[in-house]
Amino acid sequence: MRRVIVDDVSPAAALAAASDPFGGSSPPLKVWNSLTKSKTPFIPIDPAGKKVTWYACGPTVYDDAHLGHARNYVSTDIIRRIMRDYFKFDVNFVMNITDVDDKHLFNEFVGINPTITPEVIDTAKKAYSAYLKKNLGELDPALPPAQYKAEVEKAYATVLSGGALPGNEKAGDDEAKVKMHIKTASSAAEALKDAETGASKAGDAATFAEAFYTNVQDVILPYLDALKGASIDADDYGIFTKLTKKYEDRFLNDMRDLNVLDPDALTRVTEYGAEIADFVERIVKNKFGYVTDDGSVYFDINAFENAGHSYARLAPWSRSDNKLAAEGEGSLASKTTVKRGASDFALWKSSKPGEPSWASSWGKGRPGWHIECSAMASARLGQQMDIHSGGIDLAFPHHDNELAQSEAYWHDPCKHEQWVNYFLHMGHLSIAGSKMSKSLKNFTTIREALDRKDWTPRSLRIVFLLGGWKEGIEITDELVSTGTSWEDKVSNFFLKMKDPAAMQGSGSDTSLAADLEAAKSAVDNHLCDSFNTVGVMQSISELITKYNSADKATLNPKDVEATARFVTSIVNLFGLNGNATVDSTEIGWSGIDVPEEAKPFLFPLSTIRDTVRQAARSKEGISSSQIAEAVKLEGPQDVSEAAKPYAEVLTNFRTKISSLQSSESAGKEVLALCDRVRDIDLFDLGIYLEDRDNLPALVRPVTREMIQAREEKEARARQKQLEKQKREQEALKQLEKGKLSHLEMFRTNEYSAWDDEGLPTHDAAGEEITKSRAKKLRKDWERQKKAHEAWTTAQAK
Template identity: 55%
Template sequence: MSQPPWSQPTGTTHQPELKVYNSLTRSKVPFIPLKTEQISWYACGPTVYDDSHLGHARNYVTTDIIRRLLRDYFHFKVKFVMNITDVDDKIILRGRQRHLYEKYKQDHRYIDDKVRQDARQAWLYYIQKNLKRIGPRTLVTPETFDGVIEHFYGDILAGGSLEPGTKAGDKEAKVKMHINTSRSTAKALLLDPKMLTPHEFYNRVNDPMCLILDSQFGRDIRGDDYDVFTKLTKEYENRFFQDMHDLNVMDPDDIVRVTEHGREIADYVKKIHDNKMAYRTSDGSVYFDIKAFEAAGYPYARLEPWNRGDKELQADGEGALSQKDESVKRSEADFALWKASRPGEPSWPSEWGPGRPGWHIECSAMASGKLGQQMDIHSGGIDLAFPHHDNELAQSEAFWADGSHRQWVNYFLHMGHLSIQGSKMSKSLKNFTTIREAIHVRREWTSRSLRIVFLLGGWRDGIEISDDMVVECRSWEDRVDNFFLNAIENIKDARASTEQKPVLQDILQDAEGKVRAALLDSFNTPVAMNVISSLINSYNSAKKSDLTEHDHKNIGLFVTRMVNIFGLNGNEPANTGTIGWKGIDISDDAKKYVYPLAKIRDELRQAAIAKSITAEKVQEIVSTSPGVEEPPFSVRPPKPSAARALNDFSRSALEAASAVDSGDLNKQILALCDRVRDVDLWQLDIYLEDRENLPALVRPVTEGLKAARREREEKSRQKEEAKKKREQEALEKLQKGRLSPAEIFKPPHSDEYSAWDPDGVPTTAKDGTALTASRLKKLKKEWDNQRKAHEKYLAATQNGSAGQS
């Protein structure tokens, strides 16, 4: 009894046109949930042993975008369950290593000779384990490390591959990571002990010390000492959800943790065993029996059948601590459901003895427990397709085997990777930027800008971090920022709506239709984002005097609705009845000072541009400004504030009016207007956008404005540097002319010749032989060039531009 590669769910849906790319079919198929208007969704969550990085942001933000589209755009009710992997091989290793290293540091609070010797031994051990080209007989010391690395790994550092004829990738990235780690430790060992604090020293030698301590003492940790591991996982789970909140990712409806379901997972494994699709090994482990599963009529490796025989992926799926004796398995492809715990590993009781869940079984057991025999969607990063999700699918259908051959998951959604320099961003490769570092420390990204990047890329496609990608993201955000500001401002001045049809109504309806068609086409957000950009361009190109109030409002409300649905505006509901997103307005406290300031600045600036400013005019305009009392000056100058900017501007304008004549007053006032815009308000994150024949637009300083200013400043810097370089080269060229042509071939400037003509051109070589005709011709040309340079130098000297000698 065979099962088809994929069974199309039958039933009805209120969104019959919606199609979704399904990894089970590797094609777009109609989306038909098990229950009309309701979706059951299980997402693979984080393995919590380190901070989340931008690669994780790619997965979870993109998942959040699709979840919001299904809920807020297509109006499904979504039950979203996510797991937390808080026990697996990586966590066991990291938790154990961290525990042992913390204990070592407590026992050795000061960096003495014993600690440095331990670190040196750990460093050598780390090199032997991870840099295999450096054989055990190679003498390597911290002093000689760079030379040894250049000898053995120079080709890899230069971009080469470990295997000739192949492209460098993750393997080479991992080698570079181990080299960097070893180099950092070597430098710590070379430095004078007084140059590093204990904290700094221990940080630099962390990885080698953790590795050797675990090899020496890891087995001594008791299997029921769960605190060794949960101390690590609880900390990083909390940090993960803090990161998700910073990225505006919605919380799951339900969270399941492996450590809270040990008994249920053991029972789940038992049923698979009872269904004759698993077997127990001599060490107390339980393996999934792929041959028995297929003999029962089920297909295996349906997501990525081409990877079925990939031993590297299979080994990675089993984990670093798994059974190394392959002879215990009936087939190479069989995988562990339950692992007999070895010394130093956490364990839970089972009928096979102390053990712990295999990696894949946790999701099957917990998802089945929450969502039952079938679910609509299962999601995760594309790297989970095989073996993780393929194994989940197999063991779950083995668990639920009742003769009906029902499909456990109807739609698998796999998010594309975020890569850097051609390599997947990965904790194990250490080629990542953490989410909190990117947002809070470097401030390279915001929640909104990262989400825009992922919206501009297909959800299942890989995204490469590049300058072009950053520019595209910033341009889109700036375009929407400016649109909202202009639409809100234009509504104030728009003529009242009449029976007249809005000018842009057809363009708006066309855009709405194109956005819907794109999102129905497997959530094609890149097309939807481009349609929104084109709509804004059409709005900007329209003659404002022709537009009705409805034009501004309708387009503003549509764009607002879409950015809300995409999650670009916090957790605002789709339809708020207002226009805009967070960040286009300044605080209410600042408004009461900035708007009066902007008003008097506009009046002064327009008068100065018209060259009609007078001291009396300045007095008249400034007198309309509300006075602001400031606290008395104390030891420290007061912090910049909107009130202070208003007072300083008013005072400076009055002082200028009383200090300069009317001819210079226009320039002085314009300079003050520029300063308050570019300096005083800018440092308060407020910008006045000057507009022709219109009042300046008051707006916050956005990332786009900051980037544009940085680019202008960089261009200005480069221009100034180029100018200085040209001047220096001209000066050096001029200085070469200081020497008279009659002297250039004579000592001390040259000792190659023994006789010269009256002009100083050589006629005889040093040994007394006559110079050849060709040589004389060349020397006369050099002499003539020097004559011209000398004449320029003399001319420059007379007008003082030749510089100092």
């Protein structure tokens, strides 16, 4: 198999790329390949050009998945769906799970100490001090928890105000990490302060203990590991996987909630310990690895390159980045083991006491971070694979080291074969310029985001589609607004397609057919252009705009239906419609229909409203007979519990409309009731009646955009009311000032004589008032006279 580094197209690639279930023939598929730093023709290993092997780096499951995970796995899912459902590749998708838990000692500690005793507080204080010493060097480790807030704000004022650390040009992940440490220590300090001041004795002890342990967990974990790690039975893998099994299940459920397809195969690190040891042993036999005195094994980069291989092909500019390399080595980076080369990395780690370990030729140990994926992917997919994917932060050192050690494992002196042909790296999800990650603790979990309804699976996926798969995405109000607008536009289009009137045009206008073909061609080109979903989303939006601007009465119903089916196939292709497939016969997507239990009451209600509204708006006005005829329509007599709110709205509307039969102002009152049932009664139940000229109202669910518009309208009304109240209060205040008569206003001890109008002539000392002062007093007198007259008039009303 050759390396795919040129822009040519083999017959196999042409065969694979030409399959187009949406009509026509596709240009060759090209993908952005991190190996070549270019868009490369996609040429599968399979001679028939159909089967595709794909390995994806999965999560380390020690906590709930966050929106940064969603960005990676949803974007991966979108590409996988496009390859499977649009290009019709037979994709074998394998993903790993790193399932080693580090919370055993903490959970054991909590189990032994269910309440917060002085001994627990003492342990937490020592852990807090150790955490400060290791992670916040500008603070005294002996700093009392009660003084933490004031001291950290002084010591790290620059970082906390958004500035950069010394030596950094601008704030980024380094500063985010410091903020994370500050936040972690802050939580512990607050918990310790409460415990020391006796808060644990006030209220429920169990509740306090739960809150205390939640807040000190991240400082106690490393402390207990250093203190008691050696006591753990390293051969009892159940200890290390007990909690991870829980979070693995939660991760998979979160992915399913986001409509991410399950992997075809899932590998777990703890199930491959022996295979990984064998994998490392073969690398050593191939003379690309060496054993150190402590029983660890390192990859020999110099030997690898001398054999004709290249190292750090994905990110050669990061090869000398010692900081990244150290992060990739984890705790092993601090070992004093002498390596042959400064950039050599660990294949196998001699286990520290308390760490999980497996037998090997060099004694008990555990896999290096990078070797896990190499061994598992090779075990599942063999010597070569088509695609390897993960977040962009994995390019170096993780994927570069994977690539090197795997090619060292499969090394053949006669030919150098590339282990992976295409690396696909998903861009970060960012907030305030810093990537969202578990290690930085600047994340919102998927579960929280969905439960709080910050996002829906569809709205989140739309934002990722609009941002593309390899570019970084920063969540901004503008991006969220763009996503919401796109979703509402498609929902409105599908609602129109469900209306029978949409398929009743005369057919004299055939322009929509040409618009549809142009959209299909554009979508095809975009998908072949490295899965350019941004372009596809724009093409779909433009097609809907052209339909919206057309004269519906003249369109060909076949063209309208074909357009609706094409838009449906694309949203299904992108996973925006639950489990619906691209060849589904149903038009539209879920969530745009009203509840089934509501329909028997909503449709009669809408019909009654349409009838009386149309009559009330006519020149002739509505008659009592028209009202009587309209309200004859009723809903079912049997009402389920779920349908009661809708039945009640129908009953109330019929009753109120019926009562207007003898009213002289029936038309005006009918229209007011029609507006109320639309804008309040049904809206509060999540239903909206969309009025249309010369057509029945469209019965549809309320959208987020409608809710936002109503909230903004209500906010404006409240603001207007507040301003009115403020004006009225100011007017009352001014009016109250007029209560004092102008004839009495100056009769105070400040003066000793007054004229007939009550104006002062002499001050308290008997001195005559000066002309300039008298002039000013006259102005004040006249102002008060006017105010008093207004007050008198108001009192008389």
